[in-house]
Every structure is written in structure tokens, then in C-alpha cells.
Amino acid sequence: MKTPIPHDIPLPLPAAEGFLKILLVVSFIAHILFVNLMVGGSLFTLYYQWKAKQKKLYDDLAQFIAQTITVNKSMAVVLGVAPLLLINVLYTVWFYSSNALTGIAWILVIPLVAIAFLLTYLHKYTWEKWRNQRTLHMSIMGVAVLIFLFIPLIFLANVNLMLFPDRWSEAKGFFSTLLIGNVFPRYFHFLAASIAVTALFLVWMLKTKWTASYKTLLDQRVTLAREFYKIALGISLAQFFFGPLLLFTLPKVGLSGSLYLAIGCGVFFAAFAMHLMAKEIKTLTDTQFAQRILPISILMTLTVLFMASGRHLYRENALASHKEAVRQKTEAYQAKVKEAQLAASEIEALAGGGNRGQKLFQSCAGCHAKDTRLVGPPLTEIAKIYEGNPAGIVAWAKAPGKKRADYPQMPPMTLPDEDLKAIAEYMLGSH
Amino acid sequence: MDFPLFHLDFLGNRLLIALIATLHVVISHSLAVGGMALVAMMERKGLRDSSWDQIAKKTLFVFFVVTTTVGAMTGVGIWFSASLVNPTAIASLIRVFFWAWFVEWLVFVTEVVMILYYYLTWDKWTGDRKRAHVQLGFNLALFSWITMVIIVAILAFMMDPGSWHQSKNLLSGFLNPIYLPQLAFRTPLAMVMAGGAAYWVLCFVKVDDELRSKATAFIGKWILGWLPFLLLGSWIYYQVIPEAMKAHMGVAITTQEYISWYKSTLYTIFGAVGSVAVIALSAITFKKLPKLVMILPFIFLIGLMGMFERSREFIRKPFAIGGYLYANGIRKDDYPLLQKEGILAHAPYVSIREITPENTITAGRELFTLTCTRCHTVTGVNSVTDRFKVMYGAEKWEPQKISDYIAVMHQARTFMPPFPGNEKERFALATYITSLQNNPEKLEGVQSHGLEFNAKDESKVPASVQEVNQ
Numbered sequence: 001m002k003t004p005i006p007h008d009i010p011l012p013l014p015a016a017e018g019f020l021k022i023l024l025v026v027s028f029i030a031h032i033l034f035v036n037l038m039v040g041g042s043l044f045t046l047y048y049q050w051k052a053k054q055k056k057l058y059d060d061l062a063q064f065i066a067q068t069i070t071v072n073k074s075m076a077v078v079l080g081v082a083p084l085l086l087i088n089v090l091y092t093v094w095f096y097s098s099n100a101l102t103g104i105a106w107i108l109v110i111p112l113v114a115i116a117f118l119l120t121y122l123h124k125y126t127w128e129k130w131r132n133q134r135t136l137h138m139s140i141m142g143v144a145v146l147i148f149l150f151i152p153l154i155f156l157a158n159v160n161l162m163l164f165p166d167r168w169s170e171a172k173g174f175f176s177t178l179l180i181g182n183v184f185p186r187y188f189h190f191l192a193a194s195i196a197v198t199a200l201f202l203v204w205m206l207k208t209k210w211t212a213s214y215k216t217l218l219d220q221r222v223t224l225a226r227e228f229y230k231i232a233l234g235i236s237l238a239q240f241f242f243g244p245l246l247l248f249t250l251p252k253v254g255l256s257g258s259l260y261l262a263i264g265c266g267v268f269f270a271a272f273a274m275h276l277m278a279k280e281i282k283t284l285t286d287t288q289f290a291q292r293i294l295p296i297s298i299l300m301t302l303t304v305l306f307m308a309s310g311r312h313l314y315r316e317n318a319l320a321s322h323k324e325a326v327r328q329k330t331e332a333y334q335a336k337v338k339e340a341q342l343a344a345s346e347i348e349a350l351a352g353g354g355n356r357g358q359k360l361f362q363s364c365a366g367c368h369a370k371d372t373r374l375v376g377p378p379l380t381e382i383a384k385i386y387e388g389n390p391a392g393i394v395a396w397a398k399a400p401g402k403k404r405a406d407y408p409q410m411p412p413m414t415l416p417d418e419d420l421k422a423i424a425e426y427m428l429g430s431h
Numbered sequence: 432m433d434f435p436l437f438h439l440d441f442l443g444n445r446l447l448i449a450l451i452a453t454l455h456v457v458i459s460h461s462l463a464v465g466g467m468a469l470v471a472m473m474e475r476k477g478l479r480d481s482s483w484d485q486i487a488k489k490t491l492f493v494f495f496v497v498t499t500t501v502g503a504m505t506g507v508g509i510w511f512s513a514s515l516v517n518p519t520a521i522a523s524l525i526r527v528f529f530w531a532w533f534v535e536w537l538v539f540v541t542e543v544v545m546i547l548y549y550y551l552t553w554d555k556w557t558g559d560r561k562r563a564h565v566q567l568g569f570n571l572a573l574f575s576w577i578t579m580v581i582i583v584a585i586l587a588f589m590m591d592p593g594s595w596h597q598s599k600n601l602l603s604g605f606l607n608p609i610y611l612p613q614l615a616f617r618t619p620l621a622m623v624m625a626g627g628a629a630y631w632v633l634c635f636v637k638v639d640d641e642l643r644s645k646a647t648a649f650i651g652k653w654i655l656g657w658l659p660f661l662l663l664g665s666w667i668y669y670q671v672i673p674e675a676m677k678a679h680m681g682v683a684i685t686t687q688e689y690i691s692w693y694k695s696t697l698y699t700i701f702g703a704v705g706s707v708a709v710i711a712l713s714a715i716t717f718k719k720l721p722k723l724v725m726i727l728p729f730i731f732l733i734g735l736m737g738m739f740e741r742s743r744e745f746i747r748k749p750f751a752i753g754g755y756l757y758a759n760g761i762r763k764d765d766y767p768l769l770q771k772e773g774i775l776a777h778a779p780y781v782s783i784r785e786i787t788p789e790n791t792i793t794a795g796r797e798l799f800t801l802t803c804t805r806c807h808t809v810t811g812v813n814s815v816t817d818r819f820k821v822m823y824g825a826e827k828w829e830p831q832k833i834s835d836y837i838a839v840m841h842q843a844r845t846f847m848p849p850f851p852g853n854e855k856e857r858f859a860l861a862t863y864i865t866s867l868q869n870n871p872e873k874l875e876g877v878q879s880h881g882l883e884f885n886a887k888d889e890s891k892v893p894a895s896v897q898e899v900n901q
Contacts, residue, residue, distance in 0.1 A: 004779040004884050100878060106878075107511055110505065117499070121496050169881065336768055337768045374835075
């Protein structure tokens with residue numbers, strides 16, 4: 001291992017570890033679903049708006065999809081808080097370390113996403129107004145899309161880097177962390193999933209009452225749904241390339257049989273869902289509209305559940321040895337802390353006697369010395385001013401004025417009166 | 432000390448959190464907690480006089496867009512920046528307050544769903560359903576307030592952990608003595624600020640004159656109605672701030688050079704509240720305000736709140752969690768060990784374990800990163816170089832003098848934690864600081880220069896672990 005072992009914080013977890021881990025996986029799935037819809041939605045909006053030049057229908061479609069982004073993005077953010085909290089509490093040492101190592105990019109997430117959100121609103125509410133400035137209008141969404149494409153890279157770099165403590169020493173800024181582990185295969189896997197999930201979501205939307213006010217879309221819903229299904233199916237096929245790419249580029253440390261099993265189950269349900277999609281493409285009609293969308297969604301959810309569990313198993317395996325080392329080191333360190341505390345309290349008890357004023361004078365010694373000027377005037381000078389007047393020193397120390405032009409102001413000292421009095425007597429007495 | 436340390440040498444780490452947090456608090460108080468209540472009130476007036484509906488919706492639109500973009504992201508940003516600036520503090524808080532935050536999250540999800548629903552159904556729930564829509568608005572306001580009720584507990588806890596030290600559980604955190612007074616202060620502040628924000632909206636939207644004057648007067652009444660509660664709340668709050676913290680108040684509100692201005696600052700606070708009251712009164716009497724005047728209350732109130740947040744942050748120093756964890760990220764309990772054996776002996780990410788005459792300055796820089804950077808920069812905001820310049824002027828700095836000062840700095844300036852290392856380390860730090868007098872070199876954080884560590888540590892991994900790892 002090439003990096004030293006840190007200590008964990010010595011406070012217990014707020015609940016059983018296994019329970020928190022289940023919460024993490026489940027809440028993460030809810031979050032990532034809406035992230036997919038937000039990213040996919042913005043890609044679809046831009047794509048159809050671009051195609052609207054050829055066909056008016058696509059303009060309505062793009063506008064309709066744009067309506068969904070602003071809702072989905074709010075859900076994506078708020079649902080992200082729980083997994084963030086859980087990963088903080090479960091993987092404190094590892095997550096915060098990767099946050100720090102990618103620090104600038106990590107904090108840039110905040111302003112960048114806020115800007116992207118504002119742009120999606122601007123885009124949505126200027127649809128009619130800027131109809132004649134298509135380039136301007138589209139480039140607003142274009143910028144938002146660029147941001148939405150960049151942000152996942154930051155998150156992936158973080159959750160990836162945290163898994164490989166022995167390579168933390170290679171991180172020199174955010175971009176260097178992209179080369180550790182397998183960030184890019186993960187990224188493409190995520191992007192493809194976003195497109196597929198959004199395509200299925202749009203089929204479902206065409207079936208609900210949300211489309212009721214978009215008559216042009218309703219009239220064409222069979223054609224559109226077929227197109228969405230084809231996209232979803234095509235992209236899912238592509239995942240048979242991106243998926244294995246991800247799996248085979250994973251560093252060996254975390255691989256295990258249970259990981260392959262989880263992924264295998266995920267693939268099984270995905271294949272089943274794809275079979276149903278193919279059927280839908282063949283049999284779709286207006287009267288029998290998208291009847292298999294529910295089973296397809298359930299199967300896809302199962303796929304995601306297994307994939308997310310696989311991801312979790314990998315994380316646990318990859319971190320197991322480092323975690324154990326951290327635990328041992330923390331324990332040993334805490335024992336030492338206790339020991340030192342005990343020793344310190346004994347010394348304090350022994351030193352109970354001695355000259356109180358002299359000891360307390362340490363509070364002032366940083367600025368006042370016997371006969372040289374430090375930050376404040378020397379004791380010889382003070383003793384002259386306050387001869388026989390210790391109370392004057394106490395009063396001054398509590399609320400110092402501004403007296404000497406070539407000295408900074410002295411800060412008020414927040415010690416109890418009797419302590420200040422002891423100090424004052426010591427100051428005057430020692431000369 | 433146990434995390435790689437992020438550092439911004441220009442802006443300063445504290446300012447990063449402060450900027451994000453202040454923006455978030457301004458938005459969440461004024462546009463969410465107070466704002467939703469105000470919008471619901473306006474919508475309710477629309478039940479009798481339909482022209483109100485227009486202004487209520489426009490106000491909601493602005494509040495909605497801002498809260499779901501900048502508001503939401505700065506909320507997340509507090510976590511992000513805290514994890515960078517003081518990871519130990521936020522990690523400890525999360526372990527203690529996990530369930531409070533989890534419940535907060537559930538309420539927060541409800542709040543977001545409700546605000547989406549409230550806004551998107553505005554034009555759909557008409558006629559008979561309008562009344563239900565108004566009710567939805569009030570429920571939303573209630574939920575926003577509940578999120579505040581929870582988060583204030585956490586804030587109050589950080590200032591005064593009460594009996595938590597002994598029992599270390601969640602409930603004792605909630606029962607701490609500052610909790611209710613803070614709530615008594617923040618609730619009316621949110622309400623008054625909502626009025627200020629609504630005036631901004633009124634400045635920029637197009638509505639007919641009659642509605643504008645009605646709205647001007649109404650918002651004036653809203654503000655004036657809440658102001659006495661705000662004064663009362665601040666008084667109650669001030670009463671309970673623990674004595675030790677109160678002592679810093681002078682430094683907290685301004686900086687130390689201006690301690691004597693403390694009183695006049697207090698007058699400024701009353702001035703701000705007073706002028707808001709006068710503006711509200713004239714709005715009610717004349718039913719009209721020049722735009723330039725209309726935007727003032729919000730600005731004054733943001734200033735007031737900023738000052739309040741700054742002093743709140745400041746008065747809990749030297750602790751990040753009162754009595755438990757110092758603001759430098761080191762636990763109070765760890766001090767005896769670190770002061771005896773040295774912090775360099777125990778911090779994982781340092782390149783120097785043994786100080787020698789050759790490596791003194793590098794060791795000093797690492798010590799500075801570990802013990803001072805959570806609050807000071809080298810060349811930027813609150814830079815240590817400037818601090819010592821103020822103390823020593825042009826005179827040549829001397830390591831021994833500086834070292835002596837660092838030994839007692841927590842007594843001279845009670846908002847700073849004691850130095851957590853041993854005497855040798857103190858001197859190394861002082862030597863590094865001395866080197867800054869003539870060439871203050873920017874200090875980089877781990878986000879750009881990467882981790883530093885001692886080559887010897889590689890073999891320190893327990894053997895059993897190394898085996899597992901192969």
C-alpha cells in the first residue's frame with residue numbers, strides 16, 4: 001500500500017452498518033433515476049429541437065420534454081441528499097479524502113449545476129418569445145447540456161477514487177484522477193443508461209394524461225413511441241459493449257464471485273426487458289398502446305437494483321483491507337489518547353501548588369516580557385505605571401484602551417477576576 | 432488532521448463556507464420559509480379580490496425559480512464545502528445528527544414535491560378547488576418552517592452542545608439551551624425578509640397601478656406586523672448566548688481592531704430595523720414607494736442576517752463543536768497526546784516525522800497546514816502574514832518570539848484554539864512563519880499539489896493487512 005493509513009473519527013455509526021448500506025443502495029437508485037431523466041431529457045430536448053427544422057411535430061415534442069427536465073432536476077437534487085448523507089456516514093475517511101483530492105472540481109459542482117438549472121428555466125420560459133431566434137434559444141440548452149455532461153464525470157471521479165486509497169498519492173488535481181481506476185467506462189455506461197431510461201420514460205409519458213394538452217403529440221403517439229422504443233432497445237444493446245468494458249477495466253482488488261452473480265442477474269432481467277421492447281416495436285397500435293411499459297419498467301428497475309448491488313459489493317471488497325487497517329490504527333491511537341489524557345491529568349494534580357500568578361502569567365507572556373519589548377510594553381514599564389495598584393492592571397486587562405501610538409491595541413483578556421488579580425500581583429511583585 | 436486538507440489560499444476556507452451558507456440561508460429563510468407563507472396569504476386575498484391572484488403567482492414564480500435552483504444547490508453546497516473545509520467537524524456532526532438530518536431530508540423531499548405541485552397546479556385548481564390550493568400553500572409554508580425547526584437544532588447544538596458531552600445522543604442535542612431562542616429569532620426574521628423579497632419582485636414585474644398600490648400597502652403591513660417579534664426574538668436570543676461566547680461578540684461582529692465600534696454596530700442594527708419599520712409605515716400610509724426605496728428593506732435585512740450569521744459562526748470559536756472539537760479539526764481529547772508526542776508523529780499525510788535543522792521550514796509549512804489553515808491563509812483573506820505584520824510591524828520577526836506567542840495565542844485571542852503540537856513543532860512553525868515576512872509564498876492545498884507523505888509510512892501497514900491486499 002502506497003499511502004499511509006489515517007484514523008477514523010471515534011464516534012459510533014448512528015445505526016447498524018448493514019441497514020445503512022441497504023438504505024444507501026436504495027436511496028441511490030431513486031436519485032440516479034431522476035439524474036438519468038434530467039441528463040437524458042436535456043439531450044432529447046436538444047436533439048428534437050434541432051430536428052424541428054424538418055418537422056414541426058418535433059418542436060412540440062422538444063417543448064414537452066423540456067417541461068419534464070425542470071421537475072426531474074428538482075427531484076434529482078433533493079433525492080441526492082440521502083445517499084450523500086449515507087455515503088458520508090458510512091465511508092467518511094474514503095469519501096472525504098477523494099472530495100479533497102478533487103477539491104476544486106468538487107466545489108464547482110455547486111455553481112455549475114445552479115447555472116445549468118437556471119438555463120433550463122430560461123430555455124423553458126422563452127420558448128414562444130425566442131421562436132425566431134432559434135440558434136440563441138438552442139444554445140441556451142446547449143450550454144446546459146454541456147454542464148450536465150460534465151458534472152457526472154466529477155461524481156464518478158470521486159466515487160471511483162475513494163475505492164483505491166493506495167493510489168491517492170497519484171492524484172494531482174481533478175483531471176489526474178480521471179486516469180485512476182476506470183472512470184470513463186463508468187461514464188459511458190451511465191450516459192447510455194440515461195438515454196435508455198429517458199426513452200422509456202417518454203413512452204410512459206405518452207400514455208398518461210400529462211400529454212393531454214399536446215394534441216399533435218397524441219395524434220402521432222404510435223410513431224413516437226416506436227421511435228423511443230427503438231432508441232431504448234438500440235442503446236440497451238450498446239450496453240452489452242459498455243457493460244463488459246466497465247467490468248473488465250475494473251481494478252482487480254474488488255472483484256469477487258458475488259459481484260459476477262449480481263451483474264449476471266442484472267443482465268438477465270435487462271435481456272428480458274429488451275425482448276419485451278422488441279415485441280412492443282412490432283405490435284404497437286393506438287388502441288393497444290404501450291401495454292408492456294409497466295413490466296418493462298419493473299424489469300429495468302430490477303436490473304438497476306442488481307447492478308447497484310454489484311457496485312456496492314465491489315466497493316466493499318475493494319475497501320476491505322484498507323478499512324481493516326484504519327480500524328486497527330484508530331483503536332491503537334485512541335488507546336494512546338486515553339493514556340496521554342490520564343498522564344496529563346495526573347501532572348496537573350501534582351502541580352496544584354506553585355506560584356499561581358506566575359503560571360497564569362503565561363496568558364500574557366506572549367506579548368509582555370520582563371525588560372524587552374515584545375508585542376506589548378515590558379513589565380518594567382508596566383510596573384512603573386501601576387506601582388501599588390494591581391486593580392488598575394485588572395481593569396486594563398479586561399478592557400484595554402489604546403494608549404501607545406506605535407503599539408497595536410491589546411485585546412481584552414477573558415480571565416476570571418481573581419486570576420487577573422494574581423497575575424497583576426505577580427507582575428508588580430517580580431521587580 | 433486525518434484527512435487530506437483542501438486549502439484556498441486566496442479566498443480562505445472559512446469564507447468559502449460563509450459565502451455558500453449565507454446565500455443559502457438568505458434564500459431559504461426569505462423565499463421558502465417566509466416566502467411561501469406570504470404567497471399563500473396573497474393567494475388567499477385572491478379568493479375575494481381576484482386581481483391578487485396575478486401578483487401572488489408572479490411572486491411565487493420568482494421564489495420558485497430561485498429556491499429550486501440557487502437555493503437547492505447552495506443547500507447541497509454547504510455539505511460539499513464543509514466536507515472540504517472541516518471534514519472532521521461535519522463527519523462528527525453527521526454521526527450524531529444522522530437521524531435528525533434524515534428526517535429533515537424526508538420533510539425536505541415533501542417540501543420540494545409540494546412546491547412543484549403548488550406552482551404547477553396554480554392555473555389548474557380553479558373555481559371550487561381554489562380554496563384547496565390556498566390550503567396547499569399554507570401546508571407548504573408549514574413544511575418549510577419544519578425544515579427550519581430541525582436545522583436550527585443542529586446549529587444550536589454546534590454553539591452549545593449542552594449535556595451531549597456526557598450522554599452523546601441525539602435528544603440531548605435537541606434539548607440544548609439555545610434551541611428555542613434561536614427559533615424565536617429566525618422565524619420572524621424569515622417572515623420580515625419575505626416581505627423585503629416580495630418588494631423586489633414588485634419592483635420588477637408588470638402589474639397595473641391599482642394592484643401595485645394594494646400590494647405595496649399589504650406587504651408593508653406584513654413586515655410591520657412581524658417586526659416586533661423580530662426585536663423580541665433577538666433580545667431573547669442574546670440573553671442565552673453562553674457567557675464565554677458573549678465575550679467574543681465584540682470581535683465577532685466587526686474585527687478586533689474595531690472592538691470599540693461594537694456599540695455603534697449595535698446602533699446600526701437598530702438603525703436597519705428602524706428604517707425597515709419606517710419604510711413599511713410609509714408604504715401603508717402612501718400606498719406607494721419609489722423603486723429605490725422599495726429594494727432597501729431586503730438589503731438591510733440581508734445585512735442584518737449576514738452580521739448575525741457571522742457572529743454565530745464566530746462566537747462558537749475556538750470550537751467547531753463546543754467543548755468537543757476545535758475549529759482546527761482536532762478533538763480536545765487528542766491534545767494531551769499531540770502536545771506530548773507531536774502532531775507530526777500522528778498525522779497521516781505529512782512528509783516529515785522528525786524535525787531536523789534542514790527540514791524545519793518544510794515541517795513548519797506542514798504544521799501550518801495542519802493547525803492554522805482552517806482559519807488563516809498565507810497570502811489571502813485573514814492571512815497569517817498580515818496578522819503578524821500588525822503585531823510586529825516592520826521589525827524583523829524572530830522565531831523564538833513568534834513561538835512564544837503561539838504558545839499563548841489561545842489565551843490572548845480566545846477565539847483561536849491552543850496550538851496542538853509540542854514545543855519543537857511550535858518552533859518549526861514559527862520558523863516557517865518568520866520565512867514569510869520577506870517572501871510570503873502562496874500555500875497550496877491537496878487539491879492541486881496532491882498528498883504529501885513520508886516514504887517510511889508505506890511499510891507501516893500491519894502485515895496481516897498487506898497480505899490481504901496482495
